[in-house]
Amino acid sequence: MARDLRFLFPVLFPTLHTLAAFANGLRSAKIVGMPTTANIFAERIGRIEVSATMAVTAEAAKLRAQGAQLVDFGAGEPHFATPRHIKDAAIAAIEANFTRYTVVAGIPELRKAIVERHACDFGSDYTPDETVFTTGGKLALFNAIQVLVDHGDEVILPVPYWVSFKDIIQYAGGKVVYLPTEEAANFRITADAIERAITPRTKAIILNSPSNPAGSVVSHAELERIVKLARARGIFLLLDECYVYLQYGGCPVSGGSFVDAKEHIIVIGSLSKTYAMTGWRAGFALGPKAVIAAMSKLQSQSTSSTAAIVQKAAIAALTGSQTCVTEMRADYLKLRDRILEGLGSIPGITCTTPEGAFYVYPNVSAFLGKTGVENTTELASRLLHEAHVVTVPGDAFGTHEHIRLSYAVSHADVEEGIVRMKNFFASLS
Numbered sequence: 001m002a003r004d005l006r007f008l009f010p011v012l013f014p015t016l017h018t019l020a021a022f023a024n025g026l027r028s029a030k031i032v033g034m035p036t037t038a039n040i041f042a043e044r045i046g047r048i049e050v051s052a053t054m055a056v057t058a059e060a061a062k063l064r065a066q067g068a069q070l071v072d073f074g075a076g077e078p079h080f081a082t083p084r085h086i087k088d089a090a091i092a093a094i095e096a097n098f099t100r101y102t103v104v105a106g107i108p109e110l111r112k113a114i115v116e117r118h119a120c121d122f123g124s125d126y127t128p129d130e131t132v133f134t135t136g137g138k139l140a141l142f143n144a145i146q147v148l149v150d151h152g153d154e155v156i157l158p159v160p161y162w163v164s165f166k167d168i169i170q171y172a173g174g175k176v177v178y179l180p181t182e183e184a185a186n187f188r189i190t191a192d193a194i195e196r197a198i199t200p201r202t203k204a205i206i207l208n209s210p211s212n213p214a215g216s217v218v219s220h221a222e223l224e225r226i227v228k229l230a231r232a233r234g235i236f237l238l239l240d241e242c243y244v245y246l247q248y249g250g251c252p253v254s255g256g257s258f259v260d261a262k263e264h265i266i267v268i269g270s271l272s273k274t275y276a277m278t279g280w281r282a283g284f285a286l287g288p289k290a291v292i293a294a295m296s297k298l299q300s301q302s303t304s305s306t307a308a309i310v311q312k313a314a315i316a317a318l319t320g321s322q323t324c325v326t327e328m329r330a331d332y333l334k335l336r337d338r339i340l341e342g343l344g345s346i347p348g349i350t351c352t353t354p355e356g357a358f359y360v361y362p363n364v365s366a367f368l369g370k371t372g373v374e375n376t377t378e379l380a381s382r383l384l385h386e387a388h389v390v391t392v393p394g395d396a397f398g399t400h401e402h403i404r405l406s407y408a409v410s411h412a413d414v415e416e417g418i419v420r421m422k423n424f425f426a427s428l429s
């Protein structure tokens with residue numbers, strides 16, 4: 001046998017020799033500091049977490065792949081198709097070979113369309129060099145915070161907050177100063193509360209109105225007070241207005257309407273929700289020329305411009321008929337009222353009335369501590385696995401007695417979801 005294997009020696013020996021050399025190499029590399037999984041990453045990536053809404057989406061996708069019929073109140077995106085005239089503009093752009101790099105901040109025609117739409121709807125007074133078009137509102141927010149917030153700078157963030165705010169601030173090295181709001185006051189933030197949270201290190205305040213997750217809206221009068229405060233204290237006000245066209249009562253207001261305070265205001269806008277364009281990745285910022293220039297500089301070293309064809313589609317959205325926006329808003333309002341009615345019929349659940357966006361944020365504290373459900377993460381998980389209803393736990397938004405439901409779904413799904421939730425919560429009682 002040994003003799004039979006002798007012929008392998010010339011083959012094996014060099015191979016073993018190579019392996020030994022490789023192992024030696026590894027050893028010496030370790031001595032000189034070869035990366036391990038512990039030290040391979042930059043410190044800043046450890047400061048952020050995967051978005052909780054993305055985690056929920058992934059869990060739901062697993063169940064769906066196993067054949068589960070889910071009612072999905074998880075994802076924060078319109079169930080409508082992008083309107084025809086917007087799609088046509090993108091198709092025309094492709095056919096016309098409008099498929100090359102463009103200037104980083106967006107083509108002049110688009111920036112003109114952004115400022116004119118905003119001026120028409122909110123009475124603002126921006127010039128095209130005071131806006132930058134970005135790959136979604138999220139990138140506008142990310143870039144604004146990257147260019148403004150330094151290590152140790154404080155950023156005031158009302159709670160509950162949209163999941164990404166805190167991570168984006170932390171990624172820049174900033175310190176998040178959480179500012180709780182009152183559920184009894186519809187989670188609305190006030191100028192007085194903000195004033196109490198300001199310190200010499202405060203760099204910016206983030207305001208999201210209508211808000212994700214609670215749908216709360218800051219009134220015109222309160223926003224005016226907050227704007228005055230920011231100006232008096234030399235602080236930037238970052239207004240995330242991604243849902244500004246989805247307000248159900250009163251007259252929507254933008255930070256950009258306060259033209260005298262322009263130097264302190266950065267408006268973040270998005271076409272995602274307004275025009276059912278989440279996958280197109282189309283957003284923008286409006287702000288002081290110097291801030292916009294810094295954001296464009298940063299963008300020039302990362303994504304460059306957004307996709308050329310998306311820019312053409314965005315022009316069609318902003319300059320075309322706005323009837324689609326009115327129609328979608330009318331449907332969201334019906335969906336909101338029906339889901340509130342449904343939640344109201346479940347014993348133990350209470351819910352504020354959202355004044356905008358397309359989320360409800362019911363209080364589920366009556367069910368915590370029962371049948372082993374300790375927190376909203378566990379509750380959302382059981383709701384998903386036992387009732388096949390997707391929601392996002394309030395833990396992700398900084399409060400611990402709520403779950404978030406997006407009602408940007410069909411009317412049939414709202415009806416089915418209500419039935420499933422009724423049965424599920426009855427089983428917990």
Ligand SMILES: Cc1ncc(COP(=O)(O)O)c(C=O)c1O
Binds near residue numbers: 135162271278282
């Ligand atoms: C409050 C808020 N801001 C910004 C965004 C990002 O939107 P976009 O799709 O424009 O990046 C979202 C998306 O859900 C949001 O809820």
